[in-house]
Amino acid sequence: MSIRVLAxxxxxxxxSYNHLLLEQAQRQAPQGMSIEIADLSDIPLYNGDVQAQGFxxxxxxxxxxxxxxxxxxxxxxxxxxxxxxxxxxxIDWLSRVPGAPFQGKPVAIAxxxxxxxxxxxxxxxxxxxxxxxxxxxxxxxxxxxxxxxEKFAADGELTDALSREGLDALxxxxxxxxxRLQGREAVAVAVAA
Ligand code: FNR
Numbered sequence: 497m498s499i500r501v502l503a504x505x506x507x508x509x510x511x512s513y514n515h516l517l518l519e520q521a522q523r524q525a526p527q528g529m530s531i532e533i534a535d536l537s538d539i540p541l542y543n544g545d546v547q548a549q550g551f552x553x554x555x556x557x558x559x560x561x562x563x564x565x566x567x568x569x570x571x572x573x574x575x576x577x578x579x580x581x582x583x584x585x586x587i588d589w590l591s592r593v594p595g596a597p598f599q600g601k602p603v604a605i606a607x608x609x610x611x612x613x614x615x616x617x618x619x620x621x622x623x624x625x626x627x628x629x630x631x632x633x634x635x636x637x638x639x640x641x642x643x644x645x646e647k648f649a650a651d652g653e654l655t656d657a658l659s660r661e662g663l664d665a666l667x668x669x670x671x672x673x674x675x676r677l678q679g680r681e682a683v684a685v686a687v688a689a
Contacts, residue, residue: 499674501531502565506572506583506618508537513608513644514571517663520654521569521606524663529671531569534558534586542588555589562590562597567674568631569667571606574618584625591629598629602677604670606639606663608647614640634673637665 503518538554607615647656
């Protein structure tokens, strides 16, 4: 069965290395996996008063994409040792929408940073934040793209061989994790029937 992945980037910047990483994932997607990139650029700051008037169209759009997805891929920068507000804000909105579109689904996490640690600290914060959504993060492999400015070419291609291999391994593991979880779901339905 084909796996539909919703990719979410933590940076709105034109030329974002994390966005380039998601586009690279689209090019490197294994057979049987399609990757769509979510647009977080028009999601307003979370405000309970706004929610009380109805979820913004931008949030509903991403929630619908999440509901249609069988798996997720998040690529985030590290901002001050954590995840950027853009990503946290989107997660905050999406955690409030009815239907829990993330629940029970797998997520692979990656990060790209110009620094030497490749965004590792942000990834571990992200794992904590994702607990409430009840997604199932891949533990391994971990993918940290350090010195990102040296690993992407001017045309946006990820040229570093080790990083490309790491991305291949991450996507393959996400596919296997998705099939494992979907298999469990099928067994649970069969047992309940
Ligand atoms: C950063 N950057 C950064 N890098 C890092 O490795 N650890 C950090 O804590 C931070 N903190 C930080 C805070 C803020 C406000 C900014 C703007 C930047 C650098 C950051 O990782 C780098 O700019 C990345 O290239 C940003 O990701 P995108 O936009 O290229 O995807």
